[in-house]
Amino acid sequence: MRNSVIFCYSYPALDAVDLKYLRYAVDLAWEGLGRNSPNPVVGCVIVKEGRVIGRGAHIYEKLAHAEVIALAEAGESARGATLYVNLEPCCHYGRTPPCTDVVIAAGIARVIYGLDDPFEKVNGLGVRTLTTTGVRVEKCDDAGLIHAMEDQNRFYLHHKRYGRPYITHKAATTLDGRIATRTGESKWITHPDALALAHLLRGVYDAILIGSRAALIDNPQLTYRPEEVGYAQMPEIIFPHTPTGLKSPLRVVIDAYLTLPKTLHAFDTTLAPTVVICSDDAYPEAADLLAAQGVAVIRVPKGKAGLDLTAALKQLAAKGIQSLLVEGGGDTSGRFYDAGLVDEVNLIYAPLIIGGRDAVPLVGGGGASHLADARRLVDMKTQWIGQDLLVVGRVAKGKV
Numbered sequence: 001m002r003n004s005v006i007f008c009y010s011y012p013a014l015d016a017v018d019l020k021y022l023r024y025a026v027d028l029a030w031e032g033l034g035r036n037s038p039n040p041v042v043g044c045v046i047v048k049e050g051r052v053i054g055r056g057a058h059i060y061e062k063l064a065h066a067e068v069i070a071l072a073e074a075g076e077s078a079r080g081a082t083l084y085v086n087l088e089p090c091c092h093y094g095r096t097p098p099c100t101d102v103v104i105a106a107g108i109a110r111v112i113y114g115l116d117d118p119f120e121k122v123n124g125l126g127v128r129t130l131t132t133t134g135v136r137v138e139k140c141d142d143a144g145l146i147h148a149m150e151d152q153n154r155f156y157l158h159h160k161r162y163g164r165p166y167i168t169h170k171a172a173t174t175l176d177g178r179i180a181t182r183t184g185e186s187k188w189i190t191h192p193d194a195l196a197l198a199h200l201l202r203g204v205y206d207a208i209l210i211g212s213r214a215a216l217i218d219n220p221q222l223t224y225r226p227e228e229v230g231y232a233q234m235p236e237i238i239f240p241h242t243p244t245g246l247k248s249p250l251r252v253v254i255d256a257y258l259t260l261p262k263t264l265h266a267f268d269t270t271l272a273p274t275v276v277i278c279s280d281d282a283y284p285e286a287a288d289l290l291a292a293q294g295v296a297v298i299r300v301p302k303g304k305a306g307l308d309l310t311a312a313l314k315q316l317a318a319k320g321i322q323s324l325l326v327e328g329g330g331d332t333s334g335r336f337y338d339a340g341l342v343d344e345v346n347l348i349y350a351p352l353i354i355g356g357r358d359a360v361p362l363v364g365g366g367g368a369s370h371l372a373d374a375r376r377l378v379d380m381k382t383q384w385i386g387q388d389l390l391v392v393g394r395v396a397k398g399k400v
Contacts (some may be wrong), residue, residue, distance in 0.1 A: 018112055025085055025086050028044065030243075032057050032058050033243040034245070035061065038206075040058075041086075041153050042066040043086055046081050054070035054078065056070035057069070067103060083103060086149050088115065088124075090126060091128075100129040104135065109135065112139075114145070118157060118161050159322040165324040166324070167343050169336065170327050172190040174352040174354050178355075179360050191387050193387075196226075196229040196232035197348070200232040208251055211329055214332065217329075219265050222248075222249070223272050251273065253266050254278075257282045258278050258286035274294075274296070276290060277312045281302075282299065305335070305338065313341065333362070337363055337367075342395050344393070344394055345393050347392075348385060348389070350387075350388050376395075
């Protein structure tokens with residue numbers, strides 16, 4: 001929710017030098033990819049007399065924000081300098097004091113930032129705090145750079161604007177859109193390079209979700225295990241930076257009546273934390289058994305279309321989950337499409353044709369009755385991953 005008071009400013013166009021340093025701040029911000037949540041990806045550069053005197057990138061577990069790190073490097077030289085940052089500086093107390101206070105105390109003369117922060121405790125107040133103390137503040141007006149910064153922080157921005165995680169449907173499929181044969185065989189449709197990418201994505205996202213059928217048949221661990229699959233380069237069409245220092249995501253399993261065996265890998269919380277989404281009338285005894293294993297349970301209403309996914313996502317968002325990777329299976333992904341909840345697709349196509357009307361489709365659920373109701377992808381990009389083809393796109397809002 002945005003603040004009820006909106007502060008408007010008129011900003012001059014940035015010149016080529018300013019844009020260069022702001023791009024540098026964006027490049028630095030990538031250091032926090034996969035390690036910034038629940039905070040945004042932020043990079044900062046401090047420049048004085050044409051020379052960079054301070055740099056910083058935010059990594060959540062290291063506490064300090066990008067501006068604070070850059071100012072510490074700049075020291076006393078920061079007085080009278082220009083600070084470049086890809087997101088509006090924070091002005092509230094969280095785990096650390098406001099960045100605006102530190103910027104003002106350091107004597108920074110000018111702040112150039114990229115995007116307004118939609119978080120209700122900032123959302124223009126950071127800019128107001130700086131300008132009322134005499135700091136000159138300017139905002140990026142370059143459409144291409146704004147788009148890149150929005151894309152870089154799409155998880156954080158979506159979470160703050162809509163109150164639910166950013167959802168990506170990731171799947172390995174054949175050219176005819178099958179994720180398993182009619183006998184249920186699915187390992188492995190794609191080349192090992194694609195499997196390595198899947199693990200890398202797990203490390204970047206806050207949470208990964210599967211349905212009960214996939215949990216029962218595949219019994220996956222859903223953890224980030226780079227030592228098993230080898231090094232993977234992040235495809236530029238997803239993120240133009242390969243992250244390091246990643247960890248396993250929160251595992252989310254949909255099990256309406258808590259009937260899945262409690263011995264499944266997904267319920268072994270020594271591997272990674274787990275949340276189960278179930279009906280609000282699911283068996284209390286089963287929930288108690290899961291709780292004894294350290295598994296959290298989210299109860300939501302159940303209607304004709306199944307569990308209320310929107311209600312479940314709001315509860316995950318309240319836990320700080322900004323991004324969710326929906327990995328399987330076809331019926332589960334179909335329900336997310338039916339509900340209009342998919343924001344992005346990462347589909348890896350193998351050069352295979354399975355065929356057969358009983359093979360498992362990439363997307364199940366109710367589906368569209370008419371082409372006008374189909375989900376359209378925009379900003380489509382492709383990239384080869386070994387012998388497989390990666391297709392990335394955003395899901396357009398509204399009908400075709």
